[in-house]
Amino acid sequence: AGKLVRDALGFGGHAATDPAPALDPALDLTTRIAMAKTVLSAMSLTRNFAPIVLIAGHGADVTNNPHESALHCGACGGFAGDVNARLLAGLLNDPEIRAGLRDDGIEIPADTVFLPALHHTTTDAVTLFEQDLPATSTPRDLSRLKGWLSAAGHLARAERARRLPRAANPAALAARARDWAETRPEWGLAGCRAFIAAPRHRTGGADLSGQAFLHDYDWHRDRDFGVLELILTAPVVVASWISLQYYGSTVAPGLFGGGNKLLHNVVGGIGVLEGNNGAPRPGLPWQSVHDGTGFQHEPLRLSVIVEAPREAMSDILARHPGVRALFDNGWLHLIAMDQAGRLAWRYTGDLQWRPFAGGVKATADEAGTVPSPGTLAAE
Structure with a gap:
């Protein structure tokens, strides 16, 4: 009954962030290097690395929606993509992996950090998993990145609010995600062509x-x-x-x-x-x-x-x-x-x-x- 009242009033809480995921069973170094190389090559990201490379999965933060998997990542089997983003960032931040990539012709600068994130598509907020970064890594310009993400989220909410019913105020999008009676928290990929x-x-x-x-x-x-x-x-x-x-x-x-x-x-x-x-x-x-x-x-x-x-x-x-x-x-x-x-x-x-x-x-x-x-x- 308490959960019913809490969710009805829009005070539903969120689970604490899970610890950094790990490959299970563990893969040998050669396989992990090949995996990292394949992913970077598929993204054409093999040179000109920025100081911070943001690797973002996406997922929908909604309540009481049996179709929430349709708002999650299709390539992730209908789940949010944060686990994949965090696993990949962990691989690319590993010094042994970088050494192996260097031997394969992909030179990642020593000051480049791969930062995993989750884009909440319903609210356009971005969660940064800073706790996953190696203890020795201190990203430069992290505060500026957060400012950019905040500004981008504001613009995206203003753009999306024009299409959603009863969402004239972009600030209302966060409330839609928590509203367990909302039948249209977002449009997902409607309109893809x-x-x-x-x-x-x-x-x-x-x-x-x-x-x-x-x-x-x-x-x-x-x-x-x-x-x-x-x-x-x-x-x-x-x-x-x-x-x-x-x-x-x-x-x-x-x-x-x-x-x-x-x-x-x-x-x-x-x-x-x-x-x-x-x-x-x-x-x-x-x-x-x-x-x-x-x-x-x-x-x-x-x-x-x-x-x-x-x-x-x-x-x-x-x-x-x-x-x-x-x-x-x-x-x-x-x-x-x-x-x-x-x-x-x-x-x-x-x-x-x-x-x-x-x-x-x-x-x-x-x-x-x-x-x-x-x-x-x-x-």
Whole structure:
């Protein structure tokens, strides 16, 4: 009864921060060095390290929401990403790992610190796990970083509050996370429409409206296109799960959606019923894609835009029939960006490509927006 009253009044507490996670079973040094190298290479983060490198997972801080896993990290199996961020930072702060990376051609400066963090997507607050840092590491400019994160959170809340019902005041977003009767604490990834793997300057300054998964990738530094293969077979596949979950829950909510949150009953911790009988409901609840007046997710097939040679992408698709089927069957669209930053080629299936007439510039135009990848893919 006490917990019921506390949560109803919005005074629900948060569990204390867990101790730094450790690999179990422990891995040998060679394996850990290879793991660190793979992750850094996949992020194109192999040089020009800043004094503080922030490694942030993300998760939703919500109350009484059986669908909170849909607001967590899809690549983490529906859990928050703080454990992954803390494990990776621990690896990269290890002197033995850095020595091994140096032998493999990745030189991390001695004064660089990898700082793990968790981005709370409902409130846009960022928790820094400073306690995980080695005792000998004292990051420079940490207070300035905290100021930047606070300012960024304020801007993000102001932007997101415009879309959420009854959230005209950005300060109310924190209260929504604690409100156990709130059916829309956040929109999650509603509105996702594109995945872009290209150098970050291609989209820098463009207003993507929070609708694109961004992956910093430079194919000129990708020997044998191993990172490109990793991108197409891992992050792109995860993005397809997310996109198709929202797509199905929007176009066929009766079949693929989760039903009405107001009528949900949790069953055995594995699913929900709509009411007190029937089959467990899959997908996302109606409140995750609709604001009561109109849709908040435009059901487009995800456009995957990659700056890389078409031949390399075709070769990878030929070796991975499961991934190729996503594009050949039209569940995803694949678009190749040329070295001028233009959307130049569209994959048409069966390892064939068709050029866009005249190409389409992917960087910001005079209005500060980019052409809709979903619209391009539908042409």
